[in-house]
Amino acid sequence: MKNNINTQPMPGFMELLPQQQMVFNNMIKTIREVYELYGFRPIETPLLERSEVLLAKGSGETDKQIYRFKKGDADISLRFDLTVPLARYVANNQNDLVFPFKIGNIGKVYRGEKPQAGRFREFYQCDFDVIGREELPISYDAEIVAMIYQMFTKLGLNNLKIKINNRKVLNGFFRSLSISNSQDILRIIDKIEKIGKGKVEEELKGIGVSKDTVEKILNFLNIKEDVVKKLKNLDIEDEEFKKGVEELEYVQNQVEIFEIPKEAFEIDLTIARGLDYYTGTVYETILNNYPNFGSVCSGGRYDNLTSFYTSNNYPGVGCSIGLTRLFDCLLKNNLLDIKTETDTQLLVIGMDGYENNATKLGTDLRKENINTEVMNSLKNGLKYANRLKIPIVVIIGEQEAKSNSFTVKDMNSGQQSTLKYDALLKYLRAN
Amino acid sequence: MKNNINTQPMPGFMELLPQQQMVFNNMIKTIREVYELYGFRPIETPLLERSEVLLAKGSGETDKQIYRFKKGDADISLRFDLTVPLARYVANNQNDLVFPFKIGNIGKVYRGEKPQAGRFREFYQCDFDVIGREELPISYDAEIVAMIYQMFTKLGLNNLKIKINNRKVLNGFFRSLSISNSQDILRIIDKIEKIGKGKVEEELKGIGVSKDTVEKILNFLNIKEDVVKKLKNLDIEDEEFKKGVEELEYVQNQVEIFEIPKEAFEIDLTIARGLDYYTGTVYETILNNYPNFGSVCSGGRYDNLTSFYTSNNYPGVGCSIGLTRLFDCLLKNNLLDIKTETDTQLLVIGMDGYENNATKLGTDLRKENINTEVMNSLKNGLKYANRLKIPIVVIIGEQEAKSNSFTVKDMNSGQQSTLKYDALLKYLRAN
Numbered sequence: 064m065k066n067n068i069n070t071q072p073m074p075g076f077m078e079l080l081p082q083q084q085m086v087f088n089n090m091i092k093t094i095r096e097v098y099e100l101y102g103f104r105p106i107e108t109p110l111l112e113r114s115e116v117l118l119a120k121g122s123g124e125t126d127k128q129i130y131r132f133k134k135g136d137a138d139i140s141l142r143f144d145l146t147v148p149l150a151r152y153v154a155n156n157q158n159d160l161v162f163p164f165k166i167g168n169i170g171k172v173y174r175g176e177k178p179q180a181g182r183f184r185e186f187y188q189c190d191f192d193v194i195g196r197e198e199l200p201i202s203y204d205a206e207i208v209a210m211i212y213q214m215f216t217k218l219g220l221n222n223l224k225i226k227i228n229n230r231k232v233l234n235g236f237f238r239s240l241s242i243s244n245s246q247d248i249l250r251i252i253d254k255i256e257k258i259g260k261g262k263v264e265e266e267l268k269g270i271g272v273s274k275d276t277v278e279k280i281l282n283f284l285n286i287k288e289d290v291v292k293k294l295k296n297l298d299i300e301d302e303e304f305k306k307g308v309e310e311l312e313y314v315q316n317q318v319e320i321f322e323i324p325k326e327a328f329e330i331d332l333t334i335a336r337g338l339d340y341y342t343g344t345v346y347e348t349i350l351n352n353y354p355n356f357g358s359v360c361s362g363g364r365y366d367n368l369t370s371f372y373t374s375n376n377y378p379g380v381g382c383s384i385g386l387t388r389l390f391d392c393l394l395k396n397n398l399l400d401i402k403t404e405t406d407t408q409l410l411v412i413g414m415d416g417y418e419n420n421a422t423k424l425g426t427d428l429r430k431e432n433i434n435t436e437v438m439n440s441l442k443n444g445l446k447y448a449n450r451l452k453i454p455i456v457v458i459i460g461e462q463e464a465k466s467n468s469f470t471v472k473d474m475n476s477g478q479q480s481t482l483k484y485d486a487l488l489k490y491l492r493a494n
Numbered sequence: 495m496k497n498n499i500n501t502q503p504m505p506g507f508m509e510l511l512p513q514q515q516m517v518f519n520n521m522i523k524t525i526r527e528v529y530e531l532y533g534f535r536p537i538e539t540p541l542l543e544r545s546e547v548l549l550a551k552g553s554g555e556t557d558k559q560i561y562r563f564k565k566g567d568a569d570i571s572l573r574f575d576l577t578v579p580l581a582r583y584v585a586n587n588q589n590d591l592v593f594p595f596k597i598g599n600i601g602k603v604y605r606g607e608k609p610q611a612g613r614f615r616e617f618y619q620c621d622f623d624v625i626g627r628e629e630l631p632i633s634y635d636a637e638i639v640a641m642i643y644q645m646f647t648k649l650g651l652n653n654l655k656i657k658i659n660n661r662k663v664l665n666g667f668f669r670s671l672s673i674s675n676s677q678d679i680l681r682i683i684d685k686i687e688k689i690g691k692g693k694v695e696e697e698l699k700g701i702g703v704s705k706d707t708v709e710k711i712l713n714f715l716n717i718k719e720d721v722v723k724k725l726k727n728l729d730i731e732d733e734e735f736k737k738g739v740e741e742l743e744y745v746q747n748q749v750e751i752f753e754i755p756k757e758a759f760e761i762d763l764t765i766a767r768g769l770d771y772y773t774g775t776v777y778e779t780i781l782n783n784y785p786n787f788g789s790v791c792s793g794g795r796y797d798n799l800t801s802f803y804t805s806n807n808y809p810g811v812g813c814s815i816g817l818t819r820l821f822d823c824l825l826k827n828n829l830l831d832i833k834t835e836t837d838t839q840l841l842v843i844g845m846d847g848y849e850n851n852a853t854k855l856g857t858d859l860r861k862e863n864i865n866t867e868v869m870n871s872l873k874n875g876l877k878y879a880n881r882l883k884i885p886i887v888v889i890i891g892e893q894e895a896k897s898n899s900f901t902v903k904d905m906n907s908g909q910q911s912t913l914k915y916d917a918l919l920k921y922l923r924a925n
Contacts, residue, residue, distance in 0.1 A: 070582045070803050077540075113504060131563075161878065
């Protein structure tokens with residue numbers, strides 16, 4: 064390495080070869096298509112924000128991980144998620160936006176974590192959120208489930224389970240047990256998949272929950288199948304609890320109308336989602352064949368997105384895909400269909416003295432929206448087409464120019480044919 | 495403003511409303527399509543780099559503007575262009591890439607300049623480059639002209655002039671005048687459009703160029719029309735000069751074969767491009783109706799992209815569009831067709847008790863790839879469709895459910911009709 068400069072990207076920063084990048088870009092394209100299918104509109108906020116904006120909420124974890132610096136007088140930070148900038152955006156543009164505001168937001172975010180396998184310091188989040196002004200119907204909570212299902216199906220990952228829960232149910236249940244520190248308990252419950260039931264029991268006792276209450280909590284978390292019915296049968300007289308059960312039931316019923324297969328959806332009372340701003344439905348998504356990927360799409364309902372920036376009330380519901388991590392998992396498990404490095408449909412090679420004929424053909428074909436490359440060396444051209452897996456090579460030399468025709472080589476079969484322009488065009492359109 | 499937090503983006507950071515963002519995204523889509531049409535492959539490099547990578551070349555200007563900070567032991571900077579990261583990428587992946595490596599690279603870059611009108615601190619660059627290993631045919635220099643023309647035509651900006659020059663011609667000409675400090679002279683010439691001929695004359699004299707030589711330089715820069723012929727007639731016996739004239743002539747001849755209109759192309763000897771790494775063809779692009787936008791697409795040929803990172807030789811040629819600035823200019827001159835905020839084709843409204851019918855119709859139509867939104871309030875729904883200019887609203891209530899049909903309202907004409915599902919689908923596809 065000249066000058067001893069390390070030319071690798073920094074640890075935790077994903078960088079792809081072109082053939083991988085194409086697959087990544089296609090995934091983004093698919094996600095955007097589903098956004099549009101459901102009427103979600105694009106926005107894009109800067110990657111840099113005033114630190115006071117990003118840190119308005121305050122959280123020790125965020126403070127440690129954030130990339131923050133000064134430039135002149137400005138105290139600047141790189142965004143660590145898309146939600147906080149979205150809140151600022153909504154507060155700033157509240158008079159110009161149409162509500163409900165359905166947003167499809169794809170962009171990079173930054174977290175200066177210790178680099179480790181599967182953890183990235185720069186990564187794409189694909190967020191989709193619906194924000195209401197003062198109120199937002201529960202129907203959008205169901206629509207989010209439909210979008211998750213459609214997105215992953217279109218990404219070719221249809222063996223999945225979308226798990227939902229409702230914070231109101233958890234809050235009401237804890238209140239019925241006269242528990243006040245429900246946030247701490249939620250955080251512990253949230254780890255149940257990772258650390259197991261025994262450890263959860265231990266930790267709950269550790270924060271002073273009585274043995275009897277721990278048992279009640281674990282029994283509650285253990286409720287599977289017919290969850291709504293069983294919750295109703297608990298006869299808990301708490302308004303928030305009842306409201307939460309009603310919301311769960313509504314979303315569950317809608318899921319059927321959205322034609323989501325029964326086995327792709329589940330109410331799972333152990334899902335809490337650590338973030339304290341969720342207030343209703345919460346979501347996680349598991350790929351059944353790759354549970355070790357963790358949740359590939361998570362989110363929830365929040366009562367007030369913009370509380371740090373405006374006194375108006377903007378409730379919302381949304382989910383996020385950590386696309387960089389998902390792509391990395393798929394790549395490492397050989398689950399990506401990385402076939403080609405290019406969308407080029409054919410390479411035109413102009414032999415010595417016939418370069419202009421090649422340029423002319425390329426110009427004509429591009430007018431027909433056919434992705435065409437032109438090279439002027441047979442040897443280099445064939446090598447190039449081979450390596451990039453360009454399916455068709457057209458050769459123009461003396462004979463072809465004289466007869467006003469083209470030698471067409473199918474690079475897969477090796478077969479050659481001689482075609483006039485119209486026949487060539489037809490052939491290209493059929494291939 | 496609650497908590498007195500400034501919710502505007504920082505100065506120099508563009509942030510768009512959704513209807514503007516849609517137009518911006520469509521411009522990017524168009525540029526990508528032209529990349530693909532010419533076989534340019536996608537890459538994406540991190541926005542953060544080791545400072546030693548970005549500053550390897552060294553330049554006072556860059557050092558001052560760069561966003562640079564420390565995180566732990568790491569000395570990190572935000573990239574200020576796409577070219578330096580591309581050089582690192584090519585050096586790092588040289589054994590895995592197929593050459594010529596045609597790259598279409600679109601991404602944000604950062605420059606901490608004093609904010610002023612039309613200057614951005616965060617902006618998109620759309621770069622397209624062809625990199626060869628050890629050599630790169632001159633034909634690609636012409637292909638770049640064709641791509642510029644096609645890109646801007648597809649963006650609806652076809653009243654343009656692509657101006658090229660050749661550094662070899664300038665270098666050879668200066669050598670013929672026994673001038674050694676040609677870099678300084680190039681920098682002064684480059685400002686001729688901005689500061690005028692008189693000031694250039696003055697500045698040239700200021701750095702010690704004799705009156706006689708200044709006159710020769712100005713006469714040379716003044717050559718218009720039949721430039722190649724006139725350059726040949728100068729009878730300058732300098733190999734580099736001759737090579738440069740030959741290259742200019744080649745590109746000019748190719749431009750015709752690429753079917754670029756004569757008036758959209760020009761050889762302009764005053765174009766020097768300040769950057770010292772250009773070694774052959776240089777490009778600038780002017781929108782004839784908006785010369786004050788400056789060059790909207792510029793670039794050139796460079797002999798060695800990666801000299802700071804590897805001892806192998808990678809010559810290249812490429813151009814860049816500063817898309818954020820271009821978009822801002824178009825926006826401020828009301829040249830953008832900002833019509834709608836959404837790609838939603840219809841809104842389905844379910845009346846009280848018929849919400850599920852609406853959800854069901856939305857589900858069916860999305861299966862047909864029709865962008866569909868669903869709402870459950872007639873008043874809110876019509877207001878929403880009006881504000882977002884959704885062209886069609888479908889209403890489902892008791893009557894519709896009973897007769898298994900849909901009330902379809904054309905929001906532009908106000909006309910209503912009642913259609914069965916198949917007729918609705920036909921109607922939507924026709925609209």
